[in-house]
Amino acid sequence: MNTWLRQPLISALAATLVFIGAAAMAADGANKDDAIAMVKKAVAFIKEQGPEKAYAAFTNKDAQFIDRDVYVVVYQFDGKVLAHGSNAKFVGKDMIDAQDVDGKLFVKERVEMAAKQPSFWQDYKFVNPVDKKVEPKQMYCERLDNTAVCSGIYKS
Numbered sequence: 592m593n594t595w596l597r598q599p600l601i602s603a604l605a606a607t608l609v610f611i612g613a614a615a616m617a618a619d620g621a622n623k624d625d626a627i628a629m630v631k632k633a634v635a636f637i638k639e640q641g642p643e644k645a646y647a648a649f650t651n652k653d654a655q656f657i658d659r660d661v662y663v664v665v666y667q668f669d670g671k672v673l674a675h676g677s678n679a680k681f682v683g684k685d686m687i688d689a690q691d692v693d694g695k696l697f698v699k700e701r702v703e704m705a706a707k708q709p710s711f712w713q714d715y716k717f718v719n720p721v722d723k724k725v726e727p728k729q730m731y732c733e734r735l736d737n738t739a740v741c742s743g744i745y746k747s
Contacts, residue, residue, distance in 0.1 A: 621661045621744045623712075626731040629656065629742040633663045634735050646674035650682055660721045666739045668702045673738060677720045691716040692725050705732055705739035719745045 633656060637645040649656050649663040656663050662676025670687025686698040697715035704711045710733045717728045730743035 621659050623729070623731065623744060625658060625661050626729070626742045626744050629658060629661050629663060630731055630733050630740055632656070633665075633740050633742065634733055637665075637735060637740065642673070646682075649674035649676050650679050652676060660719055660745055661742055662720070664741050666698060666702055666705075666741070668706055668737045668739070670698050670702055701730065701732060701739055701741070705734045709734050717743075717745075719747075721745075 633645070633649065636648065636656075640648075646665060649665065652662070656676055663674060664672065664676060664681075665674040666672055666686070670685050670689075672681040672684050672686055675681040687702070688696065689698045691697050693716060695715050697713065697717075700715075701713055704713060710731070713730045713732065715728055715730070716725050718724070719726045719728075724747075727746040728743045729746060730741050732739045732741035734740075
């Protein structure tokens with residue numbers, strides 16, 4: 592093959608491989624089903640092992656409760672964080688007045704929703720632990736006693 596044909600062909604193949612790789616990575620991103628499955632697994636673990644052991648596992652980033660950017664958080668209905676799979680510094684803190692970058696009181700909204708319904712989705716913005724950027728997030732939560740057990744996906 593002529594040299595002048597070989598270079599464009601190699602460039603086209605390389606571009607195709609990059610595109611396929613990017614598409615595969617996007618397809619590998621967490622989705623709503625992943626968040627729901629994580630919450631269901633967390634709720635079952637709390638029921639089986641008890642809250643103390645479960646909350647420690649979630650906060651200590653036990654591999655079974657971390658999947659890419661999906662992790663577990665648990666809030667009491669008063670806004671106190673009982674477990675946080677992305678940032679252990681939140682545990683024990685009253686986050687009822689926490690706001691996202693748009694001023695949304697997302698924790699207050701979350702615990703109010705949990706008190707009224709057994710499961711729900713919530714939209715807000717939060718720091719993605721993978722890329723450290725504030726991104727739109729959807730959080731799936733289930734009520735368990737006086738807590739909201741949640742896991743979410745980043746939409747960008």
